[in-house]
Amino acid sequence: MKVTVIGGGSWGLGLSKVLADNGHDVLVYDVNEKIVDKINTLHICIQLNEFIPESIKATNQIKEAVNFSDVLLFVVPTKVLRQAITSIIPDLDRPKLFINAAKGIEPETFKRVSEIFEEMIDPDKFKGFVALSGPSHAEEVMKGLPTLITSASKSQENAKYVQSLLHNSDYFRVYSSTDLIGAELGGALKNIFALATGLLRGQGLGDNAVAALMTRGLVEMGKFYDYFGAGKESLMGLTGVGDLIVTCTSPHSRNYQAGYKIGKGKDLNETLDSMTMVVEGIRTCEAAYHLAKKENIDAPIINALYDVVFNRVDPKLAYEQLLSRDQKAE
Ligand SMILES: NC(=O)c1ccc[n+]([C@@H]2O[C@H](COP(=O)([O-])OP(=O)(O)OC[C@H]3O[C@@H](n4cnc5c(N)ncnc54)[C@H](O)[C@@H]3O)[C@@H](O)[C@H]2O)c1
Incomplete structure:
Protein backbone atom coordinates (compact mmCIF):
# COMPACT_ATOMS: atom_id res chain seq x y z
CA MET A 1 0.00 0.00 0.00
CA LYS A 2 0.98 3.65 -0.45
CA VAL A 3 0.56 5.97 2.54
CA THR A 4 1.10 9.72 2.78
CA VAL A 5 2.21 10.98 6.18
CA ILE A 6 1.51 14.67 6.84
CA GLY A 7 4.03 15.86 9.46
CA GLY A 8 7.58 14.49 9.64
CA GLY A 9 8.20 15.05 13.37
CA SER A 10 8.95 12.41 15.99
CA TRP A 11 5.63 10.60 15.82
CA GLY A 12 5.12 11.08 12.07
CA LEU A 13 8.43 9.36 11.45
CA GLY A 14 7.84 6.76 14.20
CA LEU A 15 4.67 5.67 12.40
CA SER A 16 6.41 5.95 9.02
CA LYS A 17 9.02 3.49 10.25
CA VAL A 18 6.29 0.99 11.26
CA LEU A 19 4.61 1.38 7.86
CA ALA A 20 7.94 0.97 6.01
CA ASP A 21 8.84 -2.08 8.14
CA ASN A 22 5.46 -3.53 7.08
CA GLY A 23 6.44 -3.13 3.41
CA HIS A 24 4.32 -0.07 2.57
CA ASP A 25 5.50 2.84 0.41
CA VAL A 26 5.66 5.99 2.54
CA LEU A 27 5.86 9.60 1.40
CA VAL A 28 6.21 12.16 4.20
CA TYR A 29 5.14 15.77 3.75
CA ASP A 30 6.50 18.47 6.06
CA VAL A 31 6.48 22.27 5.85
CA ASN A 32 10.01 22.39 7.22
CA GLU A 33 12.51 22.04 4.36
CA LYS A 34 15.32 21.02 6.70
CA ILE A 35 13.28 18.04 7.92
CA VAL A 36 12.47 16.98 4.35
CA ASP A 37 16.12 17.27 3.35
CA LYS A 38 17.39 15.22 6.33
CA ILE A 39 14.87 12.45 5.60
CA ASN A 40 15.87 12.25 1.91
CA THR A 41 19.62 12.60 2.28
CA LEU A 42 20.66 11.27 5.71
CA HIS A 43 17.53 9.16 6.48
CA ILE A 44 17.23 10.55 9.97
CA CYS A 45 14.58 11.96 12.28
CA ILE A 46 16.22 15.14 13.50
CA GLN A 47 13.92 15.56 16.53
CA LEU A 48 15.04 12.20 17.93
CA ASN A 49 18.39 11.85 16.20
CA GLU A 50 17.44 8.36 15.00
CA PHE A 51 17.92 6.64 11.66
CA ILE A 52 14.77 5.71 9.72
CA PRO A 53 14.36 3.18 6.87
CA GLU A 54 15.87 4.47 3.59
CA SER A 55 12.68 3.57 1.70
CA ILE A 56 10.87 6.49 3.42
CA LYS A 57 10.83 9.50 1.09
CA ALA A 58 9.85 13.09 1.90
CA THR A 59 8.57 16.15 0.04
CA ASN A 60 7.53 19.71 0.73
CA GLN A 61 5.25 19.75 -2.32
CA ILE A 62 1.71 19.34 -1.01
CA LYS A 63 0.27 18.36 -4.42
CA GLU A 64 2.76 15.51 -4.77
CA ALA A 65 1.95 14.33 -1.22
CA VAL A 66 -1.82 14.37 -1.71
CA ASN A 67 -1.68 12.65 -5.10
CA PHE A 68 0.69 9.95 -3.83
CA SER A 69 -1.98 7.85 -2.08
CA ASP A 70 -5.59 7.55 -0.96
CA VAL A 71 -4.59 7.19 2.69
CA LEU A 72 -3.49 10.41 4.43
CA LEU A 73 -2.04 9.98 7.92
CA PHE A 74 -1.95 13.30 9.80
CA VAL A 75 0.63 13.71 12.58
CA VAL A 76 0.85 17.46 13.04
CA PRO A 77 0.27 19.26 16.37
CA THR A 78 -3.44 20.09 16.79
CA LYS A 79 -2.51 23.78 16.92
CA VAL A 80 -1.69 23.69 13.19
CA LEU A 81 -4.24 21.05 12.19
CA ARG A 82 -6.72 23.39 10.49
CA GLN A 83 -3.84 24.99 8.60
CA ALA A 84 -2.60 21.55 7.47
CA ILE A 85 -6.10 20.46 6.36
CA THR A 86 -6.59 23.75 4.50
CA SER A 87 -3.34 23.15 2.62
CA ILE A 88 -4.45 19.77 1.22
CA ILE A 89 -8.01 20.73 0.22
CA PRO A 90 -7.21 22.29 -3.21
CA ASP A 91 -5.45 19.07 -4.32
CA LEU A 92 -8.10 16.58 -3.17
CA ASP A 93 -9.46 15.18 -6.41
CA ARG A 94 -10.86 11.87 -5.11
CA PRO A 95 -12.10 10.41 -1.79
CA LYS A 96 -9.41 9.71 0.78
CA LEU A 97 -9.21 7.86 4.07
CA PHE A 98 -8.00 10.23 6.80
CA ILE A 99 -6.08 8.95 9.80
CA ASN A 100 -5.05 11.15 12.71
CA ALA A 101 -2.40 10.36 15.30
CA ALA A 102 -2.18 13.79 16.99
CA LYS A 103 -3.64 14.06 20.46
CA GLY A 104 -5.55 17.16 21.39
CA ILE A 105 -8.81 19.09 21.48
CA GLU A 106 -9.54 22.50 19.97
CA PRO A 107 -9.68 24.97 22.90
CA GLU A 108 -12.20 27.42 21.43
CA THR A 109 -14.74 24.79 20.33
CA PHE A 110 -13.83 21.60 22.26
CA LYS A 111 -14.00 19.88 18.88
CA ARG A 112 -12.31 16.53 18.54
CA VAL A 113 -10.00 16.08 15.55
CA SER A 114 -12.54 13.85 13.73
CA GLU A 115 -15.12 16.63 14.01
CA ILE A 116 -12.69 19.13 12.52
CA PHE A 117 -12.08 16.81 9.54
CA GLU A 118 -15.80 16.24 9.04
CA GLU A 119 -16.38 19.99 9.17
CA MET A 120 -13.60 20.89 6.74
CA ILE A 121 -13.51 18.10 4.15
CA ASP A 122 -16.11 17.94 1.40
CA PRO A 123 -18.19 14.73 1.90
CA ASP A 124 -17.38 13.74 -1.73
CA LYS A 125 -13.67 13.61 -0.81
CA PHE A 126 -14.16 11.90 2.54
CA LYS A 127 -13.82 8.11 2.58
CA GLY A 128 -13.66 7.87 6.38
CA PHE A 129 -11.74 8.78 9.51
CA VAL A 130 -9.61 6.71 11.89
CA ALA A 131 -7.90 7.82 15.12
CA LEU A 132 -4.69 6.15 16.28
CA SER A 133 -4.05 6.39 20.00
CA GLY A 134 -2.52 4.54 22.92
CA PRO A 135 0.65 4.47 25.04
CA SER A 136 3.28 5.11 22.39
CA HIS A 137 6.42 7.17 22.76
CA ALA A 138 8.08 7.69 19.38
CA GLU A 139 11.49 7.24 21.05
CA GLU A 140 10.65 3.59 21.81
CA VAL A 141 8.88 2.79 18.54
CA MET A 142 11.95 4.05 16.67
CA LYS A 143 14.00 1.45 18.55
CA GLY A 144 11.50 -1.31 17.77
CA LEU A 145 10.48 -1.71 21.43
CA PRO A 146 7.10 -3.44 21.94
CA THR A 147 4.16 -1.04 21.69
CA LEU A 148 0.38 -1.56 21.67
CA ILE A 149 -2.05 1.00 20.27
CA THR A 150 -5.67 1.25 19.10
CA SER A 151 -7.12 2.04 15.70
CA ALA A 152 -10.55 3.59 16.32
CA SER A 153 -13.26 4.56 13.87
CA LYS A 154 -17.03 4.80 13.69
CA SER A 155 -16.62 2.33 10.82
CA GLN A 156 -15.39 -1.06 11.96
CA GLU A 157 -14.15 -1.73 8.42
CA ASN A 158 -11.94 1.36 8.44
CA ALA A 159 -10.67 0.64 11.98
CA LYS A 160 -9.68 -2.87 10.90
CA TYR A 161 -8.13 -1.66 7.66
CA VAL A 162 -5.80 0.72 9.52
CA GLN A 163 -5.14 -1.98 12.12
CA SER A 164 -3.88 -4.26 9.34
CA LEU A 165 -1.78 -1.48 7.76
CA LEU A 166 0.15 -0.82 10.97
CA HIS A 167 0.10 -4.14 12.82
CA ASN A 168 3.59 -5.63 13.07
CA SER A 169 3.90 -8.87 15.03
CA ASP A 170 7.53 -8.14 15.98
CA TYR A 171 6.94 -4.96 17.95
CA PHE A 172 3.74 -3.08 17.09
CA ARG A 173 0.43 -4.66 18.09
CA VAL A 174 -2.69 -2.79 17.00
CA TYR A 175 -6.21 -3.31 18.38
CA SER A 176 -9.35 -2.05 16.64
CA SER A 177 -12.25 -0.20 18.26
CA THR A 178 -15.46 1.52 17.17
CA ASP A 179 -15.37 3.92 20.15
CA LEU A 180 -13.93 6.85 18.24
N1 LIG B 1 6.14 12.08 19.90
C1 LIG B 1 5.42 11.09 20.37
O1 LIG B 1 5.94 10.17 21.00
C2 LIG B 1 3.94 11.06 20.14
C3 LIG B 1 3.25 9.88 20.35
C4 LIG B 1 1.89 9.84 20.15
C5 LIG B 1 1.22 10.98 19.71
N2 LIG B 1 1.91 12.13 19.50
C6 LIG B 1 1.15 13.29 19.02
O2 LIG B 1 1.53 13.54 17.67
C7 LIG B 1 1.43 14.94 17.40
C8 LIG B 1 2.74 15.40 16.78
O3 LIG B 1 3.74 15.20 17.75
P1 LIG B 1 5.27 15.07 17.38
O4 LIG B 1 5.94 14.58 18.60
O5 LIG B 1 5.48 14.33 16.11
O6 LIG B 1 5.60 16.62 17.16
P2 LIG B 1 6.93 17.25 16.54
O7 LIG B 1 6.99 18.63 17.05
O8 LIG B 1 8.09 16.32 16.70
O9 LIG B 1 6.62 17.28 14.95
C9 LIG B 1 5.58 18.02 14.35
C10 LIG B 1 5.91 18.15 12.88
O10 LIG B 1 4.82 18.75 12.19
C11 LIG B 1 5.37 19.59 11.19
N3 LIG B 1 4.36 20.56 10.75
C12 LIG B 1 3.93 21.69 11.38
N4 LIG B 1 2.97 22.28 10.65
C13 LIG B 1 2.76 21.49 9.57
C14 LIG B 1 1.88 21.57 8.44
N5 LIG B 1 0.99 22.57 8.30
N6 LIG B 1 1.94 20.60 7.50
C15 LIG B 1 2.84 19.60 7.62
N7 LIG B 1 3.71 19.46 8.65
C16 LIG B 1 3.64 20.42 9.61
C17 LIG B 1 6.57 20.25 11.86
O11 LIG B 1 7.46 20.80 10.93
C18 LIG B 1 7.15 19.05 12.61
O12 LIG B 1 8.08 18.34 11.82
C19 LIG B 1 1.07 15.61 18.72
O13 LIG B 1 -0.31 15.83 18.77
C20 LIG B 1 1.45 14.59 19.76
O14 LIG B 1 0.66 14.69 20.93
C21 LIG B 1 3.25 12.19 19.69
Whole structure:
Protein backbone atom coordinates (compact mmCIF):
# COMPACT_ATOMS: atom_id res chain seq x y z
CA MET A 1 0.00 0.00 0.00
CA LYS A 2 0.98 3.65 -0.45
CA VAL A 3 0.56 5.97 2.54
CA THR A 4 1.10 9.72 2.78
CA VAL A 5 2.21 10.98 6.18
CA ILE A 6 1.51 14.67 6.84
CA GLY A 7 4.03 15.86 9.46
CA GLY A 8 7.58 14.49 9.64
CA GLY A 9 8.20 15.05 13.37
CA SER A 10 8.95 12.41 15.99
CA TRP A 11 5.63 10.60 15.82
CA GLY A 12 5.12 11.08 12.07
CA LEU A 13 8.43 9.36 11.45
CA GLY A 14 7.84 6.76 14.20
CA LEU A 15 4.67 5.67 12.40
CA SER A 16 6.41 5.95 9.02
CA LYS A 17 9.02 3.49 10.25
CA VAL A 18 6.29 0.99 11.26
CA LEU A 19 4.61 1.38 7.86
CA ALA A 20 7.94 0.97 6.01
CA ASP A 21 8.84 -2.08 8.14
CA ASN A 22 5.46 -3.53 7.08
CA GLY A 23 6.44 -3.13 3.41
CA HIS A 24 4.32 -0.07 2.57
CA ASP A 25 5.50 2.84 0.41
CA VAL A 26 5.66 5.99 2.54
CA LEU A 27 5.86 9.60 1.40
CA VAL A 28 6.21 12.16 4.20
CA TYR A 29 5.14 15.77 3.75
CA ASP A 30 6.50 18.47 6.06
CA VAL A 31 6.48 22.27 5.85
CA ASN A 32 10.01 22.39 7.22
CA GLU A 33 12.51 22.04 4.36
CA LYS A 34 15.32 21.02 6.70
CA ILE A 35 13.28 18.04 7.92
CA VAL A 36 12.47 16.98 4.35
CA ASP A 37 16.12 17.27 3.35
CA LYS A 38 17.39 15.22 6.33
CA ILE A 39 14.87 12.45 5.60
CA ASN A 40 15.87 12.25 1.91
CA THR A 41 19.62 12.60 2.28
CA LEU A 42 20.66 11.27 5.71
CA HIS A 43 17.53 9.16 6.48
CA ILE A 44 17.23 10.55 9.97
CA CYS A 45 14.58 11.96 12.28
CA ILE A 46 16.22 15.14 13.50
CA GLN A 47 13.92 15.56 16.53
CA LEU A 48 15.04 12.20 17.93
CA ASN A 49 18.39 11.85 16.20
CA GLU A 50 17.44 8.36 15.00
CA PHE A 51 17.92 6.64 11.66
CA ILE A 52 14.77 5.71 9.72
CA PRO A 53 14.36 3.18 6.87
CA GLU A 54 15.87 4.47 3.59
CA SER A 55 12.68 3.57 1.70
CA ILE A 56 10.87 6.49 3.42
CA LYS A 57 10.83 9.50 1.09
CA ALA A 58 9.85 13.09 1.90
CA THR A 59 8.57 16.15 0.04
CA ASN A 60 7.53 19.71 0.73
CA GLN A 61 5.25 19.75 -2.32
CA ILE A 62 1.71 19.34 -1.01
CA LYS A 63 0.27 18.36 -4.42
CA GLU A 64 2.76 15.51 -4.77
CA ALA A 65 1.95 14.33 -1.22
CA VAL A 66 -1.82 14.37 -1.71
CA ASN A 67 -1.68 12.65 -5.10
CA PHE A 68 0.69 9.95 -3.83
CA SER A 69 -1.98 7.85 -2.08
CA ASP A 70 -5.59 7.55 -0.96
CA VAL A 71 -4.59 7.19 2.69
CA LEU A 72 -3.49 10.41 4.43
CA LEU A 73 -2.04 9.98 7.92
CA PHE A 74 -1.95 13.30 9.80
CA VAL A 75 0.63 13.71 12.58
CA VAL A 76 0.85 17.46 13.04
CA PRO A 77 0.27 19.26 16.37
CA THR A 78 -3.44 20.09 16.79
CA LYS A 79 -2.51 23.78 16.92
CA VAL A 80 -1.69 23.69 13.19
CA LEU A 81 -4.24 21.05 12.19
CA ARG A 82 -6.72 23.39 10.49
CA GLN A 83 -3.84 24.99 8.60
CA ALA A 84 -2.60 21.55 7.47
CA ILE A 85 -6.10 20.46 6.36
CA THR A 86 -6.59 23.75 4.50
CA SER A 87 -3.34 23.15 2.62
CA ILE A 88 -4.45 19.77 1.22
CA ILE A 89 -8.01 20.73 0.22
CA PRO A 90 -7.21 22.29 -3.21
CA ASP A 91 -5.45 19.07 -4.32
CA LEU A 92 -8.10 16.58 -3.17
CA ASP A 93 -9.46 15.18 -6.41
CA ARG A 94 -10.86 11.87 -5.11
CA PRO A 95 -12.10 10.41 -1.79
CA LYS A 96 -9.41 9.71 0.78
CA LEU A 97 -9.21 7.86 4.07
CA PHE A 98 -8.00 10.23 6.80
CA ILE A 99 -6.08 8.95 9.80
CA ASN A 100 -5.05 11.15 12.71
CA ALA A 101 -2.40 10.36 15.30
CA ALA A 102 -2.18 13.79 16.99
CA LYS A 103 -3.64 14.06 20.46
CA GLY A 104 -5.55 17.16 21.39
CA ILE A 105 -8.81 19.09 21.48
CA GLU A 106 -9.54 22.50 19.97
CA PRO A 107 -9.68 24.97 22.90
CA GLU A 108 -12.20 27.42 21.43
CA THR A 109 -14.74 24.79 20.33
CA PHE A 110 -13.83 21.60 22.26
CA LYS A 111 -14.00 19.88 18.88
CA ARG A 112 -12.31 16.53 18.54
CA VAL A 113 -10.00 16.08 15.55
CA SER A 114 -12.54 13.85 13.73
CA GLU A 115 -15.12 16.63 14.01
CA ILE A 116 -12.69 19.13 12.52
CA PHE A 117 -12.08 16.81 9.54
CA GLU A 118 -15.80 16.24 9.04
CA GLU A 119 -16.38 19.99 9.17
CA MET A 120 -13.60 20.89 6.74
CA ILE A 121 -13.51 18.10 4.15
CA ASP A 122 -16.11 17.94 1.40
CA PRO A 123 -18.19 14.73 1.90
CA ASP A 124 -17.38 13.74 -1.73
CA LYS A 125 -13.67 13.61 -0.81
CA PHE A 126 -14.16 11.90 2.54
CA LYS A 127 -13.82 8.11 2.58
CA GLY A 128 -13.66 7.87 6.38
CA PHE A 129 -11.74 8.78 9.51
CA VAL A 130 -9.61 6.71 11.89
CA ALA A 131 -7.90 7.82 15.12
CA LEU A 132 -4.69 6.15 16.28
CA SER A 133 -4.05 6.39 20.00
CA GLY A 134 -2.52 4.54 22.92
CA PRO A 135 0.65 4.47 25.04
CA SER A 136 3.28 5.11 22.39
CA HIS A 137 6.42 7.17 22.76
CA ALA A 138 8.08 7.69 19.38
CA GLU A 139 11.49 7.24 21.05
CA GLU A 140 10.65 3.59 21.81
CA VAL A 141 8.88 2.79 18.54
CA MET A 142 11.95 4.05 16.67
CA LYS A 143 14.00 1.45 18.55
CA GLY A 144 11.50 -1.31 17.77
CA LEU A 145 10.48 -1.71 21.43
CA PRO A 146 7.10 -3.44 21.94
CA THR A 147 4.16 -1.04 21.69
CA LEU A 148 0.38 -1.56 21.67
CA ILE A 149 -2.05 1.00 20.27
CA THR A 150 -5.67 1.25 19.10
CA SER A 151 -7.12 2.04 15.70
CA ALA A 152 -10.55 3.59 16.32
CA SER A 153 -13.26 4.56 13.87
CA LYS A 154 -17.03 4.80 13.69
CA SER A 155 -16.62 2.33 10.82
CA GLN A 156 -15.39 -1.06 11.96
CA GLU A 157 -14.15 -1.73 8.42
CA ASN A 158 -11.94 1.36 8.44
CA ALA A 159 -10.67 0.64 11.98
CA LYS A 160 -9.68 -2.87 10.90
CA TYR A 161 -8.13 -1.66 7.66
CA VAL A 162 -5.80 0.72 9.52
CA GLN A 163 -5.14 -1.98 12.12
CA SER A 164 -3.88 -4.26 9.34
CA LEU A 165 -1.78 -1.48 7.76
CA LEU A 166 0.15 -0.82 10.97
CA HIS A 167 0.10 -4.14 12.82
CA ASN A 168 3.59 -5.63 13.07
CA SER A 169 3.90 -8.87 15.03
CA ASP A 170 7.53 -8.14 15.98
CA TYR A 171 6.94 -4.96 17.95
CA PHE A 172 3.74 -3.08 17.09
CA ARG A 173 0.43 -4.66 18.09
CA VAL A 174 -2.69 -2.79 17.00
CA TYR A 175 -6.21 -3.31 18.38
CA SER A 176 -9.35 -2.05 16.64
CA SER A 177 -12.25 -0.20 18.26
CA THR A 178 -15.46 1.52 17.17
CA ASP A 179 -15.37 3.92 20.15
CA LEU A 180 -13.93 6.85 18.24
CA ILE A 181 -15.04 9.40 20.86
CA GLY A 182 -13.37 7.47 23.69
CA ALA A 183 -10.10 7.09 21.78
CA GLU A 184 -9.96 10.79 20.91
CA LEU A 185 -10.90 11.96 24.42
CA GLY A 186 -8.39 9.68 26.15
CA GLY A 187 -5.47 10.73 23.94
CA ALA A 188 -6.21 14.38 24.54
CA LEU A 189 -7.20 14.47 28.22
CA LYS A 190 -4.31 12.39 29.56
CA ASN A 191 -1.89 15.17 28.54
CA ILE A 192 -3.48 17.44 31.15
CA PHE A 193 -2.62 14.99 33.92
CA ALA A 194 0.89 14.44 32.57
CA LEU A 195 1.46 18.19 32.91
CA ALA A 196 0.02 18.10 36.44
CA THR A 197 2.19 15.09 37.38
CA GLY A 198 5.32 16.85 36.16
CA LEU A 199 4.31 19.87 38.18
CA LEU A 200 3.99 17.81 41.37
CA ARG A 201 7.36 16.19 40.75
CA GLY A 202 8.88 19.62 40.10
CA GLN A 203 7.51 20.68 43.48
CA GLY A 204 9.32 17.74 45.05
CA LEU A 205 6.23 15.66 45.87
CA GLY A 206 6.48 11.86 45.96
CA ASP A 207 5.03 8.66 44.49
CA ASN A 208 1.93 8.77 46.71
CA ALA A 209 0.93 12.15 45.34
CA VAL A 210 1.56 11.03 41.75
CA ALA A 211 -0.50 7.84 42.17
CA ALA A 212 -3.30 9.89 43.73
CA LEU A 213 -3.22 12.40 40.91
CA MET A 214 -3.35 9.69 38.22
CA THR A 215 -6.24 7.93 39.96
CA ARG A 216 -8.29 11.04 40.57
CA GLY A 217 -7.33 12.24 37.08
CA LEU A 218 -8.85 9.06 35.67
CA VAL A 219 -12.06 9.89 37.57
CA GLU A 220 -12.11 13.36 35.98
CA MET A 221 -11.49 11.84 32.56
CA GLY A 222 -14.46 9.51 33.19
CA LYS A 223 -16.76 12.50 33.72
CA PHE A 224 -15.87 13.82 30.26
CA TYR A 225 -16.40 10.32 28.79
CA ASP A 226 -19.88 10.27 30.39
CA TYR A 227 -20.66 13.75 29.07
CA PHE A 228 -19.71 12.81 25.50
CA GLY A 229 -21.13 9.27 25.59
CA ALA A 230 -17.77 7.47 25.26
CA GLY A 231 -17.35 3.87 26.41
CA LYS A 232 -15.94 2.97 29.83
CA GLU A 233 -14.02 0.11 28.12
CA SER A 234 -11.96 2.79 26.36
CA LEU A 235 -11.34 4.60 29.64
CA MET A 236 -9.93 1.34 31.05
CA GLY A 237 -8.11 0.46 27.81
CA LEU A 238 -4.99 1.46 25.90
CA THR A 239 -6.32 4.86 24.83
CA GLY A 240 -7.47 5.74 28.37
CA VAL A 241 -5.64 4.46 31.43
CA GLY A 242 -2.85 2.96 29.25
CA ASP A 243 -1.90 6.30 27.76
CA LEU A 244 -2.41 8.04 31.11
CA ILE A 245 0.10 5.71 32.79
CA VAL A 246 2.80 6.08 30.14
CA THR A 247 2.53 9.82 29.86
CA CYS A 248 2.46 10.46 33.62
CA THR A 249 5.40 8.20 34.40
CA SER A 250 7.82 8.52 31.51
CA PRO A 251 10.62 11.04 31.11
CA HIS A 252 9.90 10.92 27.33
CA SER A 253 6.63 12.82 27.87
CA ARG A 254 7.10 16.47 26.93
CA ASN A 255 3.87 17.34 28.79
CA TYR A 256 5.42 15.87 31.94
CA GLN A 257 8.69 17.70 31.21
CA ALA A 258 6.89 21.02 30.74
CA GLY A 259 4.96 20.53 34.00
CA TYR A 260 8.18 19.67 35.80
CA LYS A 261 9.82 22.92 34.69
CA ILE A 262 6.79 24.99 35.72
CA GLY A 263 6.79 23.14 39.06
CA LYS A 264 10.42 24.17 39.49
CA GLY A 265 9.33 27.78 39.14
CA LYS A 266 10.11 28.42 35.47
CA ASP A 267 7.82 30.83 33.66
CA LEU A 268 5.26 29.27 31.28
CA ASN A 269 6.43 31.11 28.17
CA GLU A 270 10.06 30.44 28.99
CA THR A 271 9.18 26.76 29.43
CA LEU A 272 7.35 26.52 26.13
CA ASP A 273 10.18 28.32 24.32
CA SER A 274 12.66 25.81 25.72
CA MET A 275 10.67 22.82 24.41
CA THR A 276 11.60 21.75 20.89
CA MET A 277 8.47 19.64 20.57
CA VAL A 278 4.76 20.24 20.98
CA VAL A 279 3.07 20.42 24.45
CA GLU A 280 -0.58 19.54 23.72
CA GLY A 281 -1.65 19.43 27.39
CA ILE A 282 -1.76 23.21 27.77
CA ARG A 283 -4.31 23.69 24.97
CA THR A 284 -6.30 20.69 26.15
CA CYS A 285 -6.35 21.98 29.74
CA GLU A 286 -7.74 25.28 28.49
CA ALA A 287 -10.42 23.48 26.47
CA ALA A 288 -11.40 21.11 29.30
CA TYR A 289 -11.48 23.92 31.88
CA HIS A 290 -13.93 26.03 29.87
CA LEU A 291 -16.16 23.07 29.00
CA ALA A 292 -16.24 21.91 32.63
CA LYS A 293 -17.24 25.42 33.76
CA LYS A 294 -19.93 25.70 31.10
CA GLU A 295 -21.41 22.23 31.60
CA ASN A 296 -20.95 21.97 35.39
CA ILE A 297 -18.50 19.07 35.21
CA ASP A 298 -16.71 18.73 38.55
CA ALA A 299 -13.00 18.71 37.61
CA PRO A 300 -10.90 20.03 40.54
CA ILE A 301 -7.49 18.93 39.17
CA ILE A 302 -8.15 20.51 35.79
CA ASN A 303 -9.31 23.73 37.52
CA ALA A 304 -6.20 23.82 39.70
CA LEU A 305 -3.86 23.23 36.75
CA TYR A 306 -5.62 25.93 34.73
CA ASP A 307 -5.09 28.38 37.60
CA VAL A 308 -1.38 27.57 37.78
CA VAL A 309 -0.81 27.77 34.02
CA PHE A 310 -3.10 30.62 33.01
CA ASN A 311 -3.60 32.65 36.21
CA ARG A 312 -0.06 32.17 37.54
CA VAL A 313 -1.30 30.74 40.85
CA ASP A 314 1.59 29.33 42.91
CA PRO A 315 1.63 25.49 42.38
CA LYS A 316 2.06 24.96 46.12
CA LEU A 317 -1.07 26.96 46.84
CA ALA A 318 -2.95 25.03 44.13
CA TYR A 319 -2.23 21.61 45.59
CA GLU A 320 -2.84 22.84 49.15
CA GLN A 321 -6.28 23.98 47.99
CA LEU A 322 -6.90 20.56 46.41
CA LEU A 323 -5.98 18.83 49.67
CA SER A 324 -8.20 21.08 51.77
CA ARG A 325 -11.38 20.45 49.76
CA ASP A 326 -14.41 19.09 51.67
CA GLN A 327 -14.17 15.49 52.83
CA LYS A 328 -16.20 13.16 50.62
CA ALA A 329 -16.84 9.52 49.75
CA GLU A 330 -14.57 8.07 47.05
N1 LIG B 1 6.14 12.08 19.90
C1 LIG B 1 5.42 11.09 20.37
O1 LIG B 1 5.94 10.17 21.00
C2 LIG B 1 3.94 11.06 20.14
C3 LIG B 1 3.25 9.88 20.35
C4 LIG B 1 1.89 9.84 20.15
C5 LIG B 1 1.22 10.98 19.71
N2 LIG B 1 1.91 12.13 19.50
C6 LIG B 1 1.15 13.29 19.02
O2 LIG B 1 1.53 13.54 17.67
C7 LIG B 1 1.43 14.94 17.40
C8 LIG B 1 2.74 15.40 16.78
O3 LIG B 1 3.74 15.20 17.75
P1 LIG B 1 5.27 15.07 17.38
O4 LIG B 1 5.94 14.58 18.60
O5 LIG B 1 5.48 14.33 16.11
O6 LIG B 1 5.60 16.62 17.16
P2 LIG B 1 6.93 17.25 16.54
O7 LIG B 1 6.99 18.63 17.05
O8 LIG B 1 8.09 16.32 16.70
O9 LIG B 1 6.62 17.28 14.95
C9 LIG B 1 5.58 18.02 14.35
C10 LIG B 1 5.91 18.15 12.88
O10 LIG B 1 4.82 18.75 12.19
C11 LIG B 1 5.37 19.59 11.19
N3 LIG B 1 4.36 20.56 10.75
C12 LIG B 1 3.93 21.69 11.38
N4 LIG B 1 2.97 22.28 10.65
C13 LIG B 1 2.76 21.49 9.57
C14 LIG B 1 1.88 21.57 8.44
N5 LIG B 1 0.99 22.57 8.30
N6 LIG B 1 1.94 20.60 7.50
C15 LIG B 1 2.84 19.60 7.62
N7 LIG B 1 3.71 19.46 8.65
C16 LIG B 1 3.64 20.42 9.61
C17 LIG B 1 6.57 20.25 11.86
O11 LIG B 1 7.46 20.80 10.93
C18 LIG B 1 7.15 19.05 12.61
O12 LIG B 1 8.08 18.34 11.82
C19 LIG B 1 1.07 15.61 18.72
O13 LIG B 1 -0.31 15.83 18.77
C20 LIG B 1 1.45 14.59 19.76
O14 LIG B 1 0.66 14.69 20.93
C21 LIG B 1 3.25 12.19 19.69
